[in-house]
Amino acid sequence: MQLPEPDRAELLDLGRTTIRLWQWGDPTQPPVLLVHGGWDHGRMWDGIAPRIAALGYHAVAIDVRGHGDSGRLHTSGTYWQMFQLDLAQVARHLSSLRGSMRDPALRVIGHSFGGGLSMSMAAGLPDHVDKVVNIDGLGPPPEMMIVEDHAASASQWIKDAERLWSEPAREYASVEEMAQKRKAINTRLPTEWCWHLARHGSKPGPRGGLVWKSDQHMRLGSPGPFSDESLRAQYERIRCPVLVLTGTEPDQWNDLPVAARDARLAAIPDVRHHQIAGAGHYVHIEQPDTVLALVAEFFGS
Amino acid sequence: MWQGGPAAEGRGRWTGERAPVSARLFLHEVGDIDGATRWRALGAGWLVPDLPGHGVVPPEEGAYYAPGDVALVGVRALAAAGLDGEPPQVAGHGWGAFGAELLAAAGRASALVLVDGLGGPWVSRSELIDAQHAWVRAVLADPAALAPPPPGALDPRLRHGFPSIWERTFTEARRLAITVPVLALESPASVTPTDERGSRVAAFGGDARVEEIAEASPQAVLAALSAWSRAQR
Numbered sequence: 001m002q003l004p005e006p007d008r009a010e011l012l013d014l015g016r017t018t019i020r021l022w023q024w025g026d027p028t029q030p031p032v033l034l035v036h037g038g039w040d041h042g043r044m045w046d047g048i049a050p051r052i053a054a055l056g057y058h059a060v061a062i063d064v065r066g067h068g069d070s071g072r073l074h075t076s077g078t079y080w081q082m083f084q085l086d087l088a089q090v091a092r093h094l095s096s097l098r099g100s101m102r103d104p105a106l107r108v109i110g111h112s113f114g115g116g117l118s119m120s121m122a123a124g125l126p127d128h129v130d131k132v133v134n135i136d137g138l139g140p141p142p143e144m145m146i147v148e149d150h151a152a153s154a155s156q157w158i159k160d161a162e163r164l165w166s167e168p169a170r171e172y173a174s175v176e177e178m179a180q181k182r183k184a185i186n187t188r189l190p191t192e193w194c195w196h197l198a199r200h201g202s203k204p205g206p207r208g209g210l211v212w213k214s215d216q217h218m219r220l221g222s223p224g225p226f227s228d229e230s231l232r233a234q235y236e237r238i239r240c241p242v243l244v245l246t247g248t249e250p251d252q253w254n255d256l257p258v259a260a261r262d263a264r265l266a267a268i269p270d271v272r273h274h275q276i277a278g279a280g281h282y283v284h285i286e287q288p289d290t291v292l293a294l295v296a297e298f299f300g301s
Numbered sequence: 302m303w304q305g306g307p308a309a310e311g312r313g314r315w316t317g318e319r320a321p322v323s324a325r326l327f328l329h330e331v332g333d334i335d336g337a338t339r340w341r342a343l344g345a346g347w348l349v350p351d352l353p354g355h356g357v358v359p360p361e362e363g364a365y366y367a368p369g370d371v372a373l374v375g376v377r378a379l380a381a382a383g384l385d386g387e388p389p390q391v392a393g394h395g396w397g398a399f400g401a402e403l404l405a406a407a408g409r410a411s412a413l414v415l416v417d418g419l420g421g422p423w424v425s426r427s428e429l430i431d432a433q434h435a436w437v438r439a440v441l442a443d444p445a446a447l448a449p450p451p452p453g454a455l456d457p458r459l460r461h462g463f464p465s466i467w468e469r470t471f472t473e474a475r476r477l478a479i480t481v482p483v484l485a486l487e488s489p490a491s492v493t494p495t496d497e498r499g500s501r502v503a504a505f506g507g508d509a510r511v512e513e514i515a516e517a518s519p520q521a522v523l524a525a526l527s528a529w530s531r532a533q534r
Contacts, residue, residue, distance in 0.1 A: 014447070016363055016365070017362075065363065067520070071363050072362050073363065074371045075367070075370045076368075078367035080433070081436060088441050089447065097456065123430070150406055151406055154409055154478075158373070161373050205364070216333050222372075222418055224466065229426045230426040235314070237430065
């Protein structure tokens with residue numbers, strides 16, 4: 001698989017952390033922010049980002065904090081507002097590149113966890129977001145957000161933290177081994193994409209092998225009152241148009257039941273939803289032509 | 302006497318001459334720059350760690366703060382002091398009390414003392430979202446809260462506190478899971494509505510009581526603990 005390198009790479013200093021930006025196209029054109037899923041990184045947009053730039057946009061894929069080359073996480077596992085602050089500051093930076101003094105109206109495309117972050121940004125910072133494309137990022141099944149046993153949940157969270165402090169990250173012998181690991185989890189991802197994601201998502205470990213760039217703190221999640229109800233309440237606050245793209249094929253991490261999906265879609269005031277045939281969770285990788293056509297139409301390109 | 306500084310794994314200080322048989326942990330309020338120093342007046346036998354960004358401990362990488370961090374600071378401080386065996390008595394003030402409550406829910410406390418720690422006014426799950434959005438907008442509008450934290454001074458980010466987490470159903474379910482004895486001490490500075498204090502302690506799964514104190518101070522807490530101890534005997 002031959003994918004062109006991004007036109008530019010930048011390590012943006014936000015004062016408290018650094019965020020890697022991968023950029024395609026003319027920085028004076030309207031920005032499109034690409035937000036990857038959990039455990040991924042910005043290079044997962046290498047296929048579609050140059051084609052979005054060719055539509056007349058400045059396509060910018062970020063490594064979310066705790067992923068790729070961006071700054072690290074710490075402690076408890078409560079990061080949602082921190083991610084929002086990072087995204088908003090990146091949006092301001094992109095605005096400054098265009099010479100605009102006001103907050104930018106970004107078009108945002110997010111996948112999975114990145115889709116959730118995009119929706120949250122649109123809901124909480126309506127001045128920053130013009131349109132959202134959410135690729136299979138309507139959140140986990142409702143039952144996964146219910147804490148049945150508070151004692152067990154709190155206990156597990158602390159044990160997970162202790163394990164993270166005491167155990168070094170797993171090291172792999174080669175990119176090939178990491179690509180195989182990825183393929184075993186995301187069985188629908190083409191093998192060449194598993195290689196691509198492993199190549200750009202790994203770095204040398206302290207014991208001579210390779211480790212994932214993704215911060216292991218992402219495993220932590222302190223128990224909190226996040227629920228299906230609060231997710232829908234967030235969606236109800238989105239004022240910009242939203243395009244939701246989901247795949248028709250069963251896949252890892254696209255296990256949201258239809259009834260829950262439809263209830264969440266119904267909570268978004270201005271939404272259109274397309275189910276893409278022949279795609280699982282990684283819709284934009286499996287069916288890039290269809291996704292690009294829908295995005296171009298939605299953006300009014 | 303163990304004196305953990307910034308380089309100490311446990312990020313805390315041991316005020317006793319030697320480790321006691323029954324440990325006691327106190328977690329100070331977030332945003333109280335000298336909180337640990339003040340609460341070390343509890344005396345020997347109390348482990349009072351500085352939270353990140355307070356006292357002698359710098360902020361964590363990325364200078365971001367979350368309520369749950371407080372509990373994990375307690376876990377690390379206990380481990381560093383060699384007190385990670387039998388669960389200690391755990392106390393906390395304000396958000397420190399929330400951290401203490403998480404430790405108790407996890408089975409990491411033999412008793413729980415909440416100083417002004419019963420929580421703010423109840424909010425719906427929908428209002429939680431509004432609180433989070435308002436917090437993000439407020440921080441974004443404050444350049445000092447986005448800039449690198451000034452060394453040796455309170456991080457301006459901490460002036461924004463945390464968005465409310467006080468959703469009633471979730472909080473009461475967690476408190477039902479806490480079965481160790483609980484003492485809630487409420488001062489005039491508490492953010493908990495006065496007429497709700499009784500119902501809030503009633504949500505705990507074990508023996509729980511609430512007492513009023515004149516101020517959230519080590520002296521007032523020690524006096525209340527002494528009376529509580531006598532009552533338990």
